[in-house]
Amino acid sequence: MGTKERREREKEEIRQKILDAARELFVQEGYDAVTMRRIADRIEYSATAIYLHFKDKRAVLIALCDEDFLRLARELQKIGRVEDPVERMRQSGRAYIRFALEHPNHYRWMFMTPHPDHGPEESGIRVGNPEEDAWAFLRGTAAEAIDAGLLRPELTDPDLVAQAVWGAVHGVVSLHIAKCNDHWVDWRPPQEVAELLMEAAIRGVLRREA
Amino acid sequence: MGTKERREREKEEIRQKILDAARELFVQEGYDAVTMRRIADRIEYSATAIYLHFKDKRAVLIALCDEDFLRLARELQKIGRVEDPVERMRQSGRAYIRFALEHPNHYRWMFMTPHPDHGPEESGIRVGNPEEDAWAFLRGTAAEAIDAGLLRPELTDPDLVAQAVWGAVHGVVSLHIAKCNDHWVDWRPPQEVAELLMEAAIRGVLRREA
DNA sequence: TGAATTAACTTAACGTCGTTCAGTGAACGG
DNA sequence: CCGTTCACTGAACGACGTTAAGTTAATTCA
Numbered sequence: 001m002g003t004k005e006r007r008e009r010e011k012e013e014i015r016q017k018i019l020d021a022a023r024e025l026f027v028q029e030g031y032d033a034v035t036m037r038r039i040a041d042r043i044e045y046s047a048t049a050i051y052l053h054f055k056d057k058r059a060v061l062i063a064l065c066d067e068d069f070l071r072l073a074r075e076l077q078k079i080g081r082v083e084d085p086v087e088r089m090r091q092s093g094r095a096y097i098r099f100a101l102e103h104p105n106h107y108r109w110m111f112m113t114p115h116p117d118h119g120p121e122e123s124g125i126r127v128g129n130p131e132e133d134a135w136a137f138l139r140g141t142a143a144e145a146i147d148a149g150l151l152r153p154e155l156t157d158p159d160l161v162a163q164a165v166w167g168a169v170h171g172v173v174s175l176h177i178a179k180c181n182d183h184w185v186d187w188r189p190p191q192e193v194a195e196l197l198m199e200a201a202i203r204g205v206l207r208r209e210a
Numbered sequence: 211m212g213t214k215e216r217r218e219r220e221k222e223e224i225r226q227k228i229l230d231a232a233r234e235l236f237v238q239e240g241y242d243a244v245t246m247r248r249i250a251d252r253i254e255y256s257a258t259a260i261y262l263h264f265k266d267k268r269a270v271l272i273a274l275c276d277e278d279f280l281r282l283a284r285e286l287q288k289i290g291r292v293e294d295p296v297e298r299m300r301q302s303g304r305a306y307i308r309f310a311l312e313h314p315n316h317y318r319w320m321f322m323t324p325h326p327d328h329g330p331e332e333s334g335i336r337v338g339n340p341e342e343d344a345w346a347f348l349r350g351t352a353a354e355a356i357d358a359g360l361l362r363p364e365l366t367d368p369d370l371v372a373q374a375v376w377g378a379v380h381g382v383v384s385l386h387i388a389k390c391n392d393h394w395v396d397w398r399p400p401q402e403v404a405e406l407l408m409e410a411a412i413r414g415v416l417r418r419e420a
Numbered sequence: 421t422g423a424a425t426t427a428a429c430t431t432a433a434c435g436t437c438g439t440t441c442a443g444t445g446a447a448c449g450g
Numbered sequence: 451c452c453g454t455t456c457a458c459t460g461a462a463c464g465a466c467g468t469t470a471a472g473t474t475a476a477t478t479c480a
Contacts, residue, residue: 003476003477007427007428011428014428035465035466035467036466036467036468037465037466037467045429045430046429046430046431047430047467047468048429048430048431048468048469049428049429049430051468051469052427052428052429056467056468057467057468108324111385111388111389112322112384112388113388114318114387114388114389114391115391115392116391133394135394135395155406157398159395159396159398160398160402160403160406161406163382163385163395163397163398163403164382164403164404164406164407164410166381166385167378167381167382167385167403167404167407168377168378168381168407168411169381170381170384170385171376171377171378171379171380171381171382171384171385172373172374172377172381174322174380174381174384175321175373175376175377175380175381177324178321178322178323178324179321179324181324181325181326182325184343184345185345185369185373186369187373188367188369188370188373192370193370193373193374193377194374194377196365196370196371196374197374197375197377197378197411199414200374200410200411200412200414200415201378201407201410201411201414202410202414203413203414204409204410204411204412204413204414204415205410205414213447213448217456217457220457221457224457245436245437245438246437246438246439247436247437247438255458255459256458256459256460257438257439257459258439258440258441258458258459258460259457259458259459261438261439261440262456262457262458266438266439267438267439
């Protein structure tokens with residue numbers, strides 16, 4: 001009587017096939033190439049079949065990037081065991097930038113594209129769990145730095161600090177992704193720019209000079 | 211015998227009408243609302259008429275934002291007379307953020323959307339002229355700060371420094387534009403985040419503490 | 421076993437989009 | 451006054467996301 005279970009398993013398989021096809025298109029040719037019809041072609045189904053597994057195209061993309069939010073969180077988690085919160089932040093920044101440069105199309109969709117009301121309810125990630133939620137990891141690190149008295153005394157809001165740190169690395173890397181083909185500017189490697197900015201910001205945020 | 215001149219004048223007028231209609235749609239309803247057919251409706255022409263004045267939709271958007279690059283450059287120019295380059299940079303950052311928050315749709319298109327090979331040749335702005343080119347203004351300010359010996363001695367590349375500064379303000383403001391509807395994060399006002407980050411970065415980049 | 425139900429899937433279609441092409445009619449030049 | 455040029459239009463093409471109706475096969479129940 002395991003027919004129901006088998007059906008669910010098969011349904012899950014197709015769901016994953018859709019996501020895999022979408023990811024291939026997304027990575028290789030970018031957002032515009034991810035078309036219901038082209039996804040369907042790759043998995044040898046009709047375009048409308050996708051609607052049996054996802055509400056609409058947006059849901060496909062959200063599910064796709066859920067997987068990548070998880071991957072990002074896991075990559076940050078790798079360096080979660082660094083003792084000094086400031087050093088941990090530095091290394092998180094580097095990992096974040098590596099992630100963005102390795103998956104620019106995903107990064108664009110995840111962090112450079114507005115998603116109307118994309119609340120946690122539509123996602124499978126548990127908010128606040130640092131193993132799944134990269135933001136919780138960053139915020140937690142900032143809070144640790146504050147609690148350990150490492151930062152200047154006027155810096156007491158971990159959200160504010162974490163958002164500033166995020167803004168710094170995001171700014172450098174998203175500028176690079178959006179405008180690296182812009183010939184107005186003589187671009188420097190984003191890693192170098194980010195290293196400079198992070199180092200300066202950290203120095204400016206620490207309680208005393210070393 | 212001024213018929214040719216009159217024709218050119220009329221053509222320029224329609225071009226401007228197209229841009230104005232496109233801007234209205236863009237500001238009020240965002241990128242997706244800017245449709246050749248909807249632009250045409252507003253100016254009471256057929257959609258194909260637009261192609262007599264612009265190569266394609268992309269050209270309309272580029273021309274539209276050219277005007278806004280100019281506006282941004284002019285707003286920066288207003289504070290161009292601040293003596294101290296560091297203070298000038300601080301105020302430029304604030305002006306930049308104000309611009310982004312006042313024109314989020316334009317900002318998105320200008321700085322958060324990749325434009326394949328958008329070189330200066332397609333634009334009417336003269337590269338390097340700080341009155342028209344905001345990037346030249348920023349880079350120049352960074353160069354001044356370096357030349358005046360205000361920055362730490364290892365900072366010798368004005369491009370690197372200027373790109374870091376740009377990255378900082380861009381990061382905060384673009385994160386806000388892209389994700390302010392994201393309920394995962396308890397967002398702080400972008401002005402506050404940017405102020406914190408800028409102040410920290412500046413402090414970390416100056417040669418000595420005040 | 422055979423009829424009824426359910427689920428997965430397809431085909432056809434709608435309305436939108438950017439863009440192209442074959443006209444049309446008025447203004448212009450000789 | 452005739453031929454040309456010019457701004458412009460309407461219909462059309464192929465793509466898009468999405469919906470509705472129909473088909474087919476597996477499952478359930480009598």
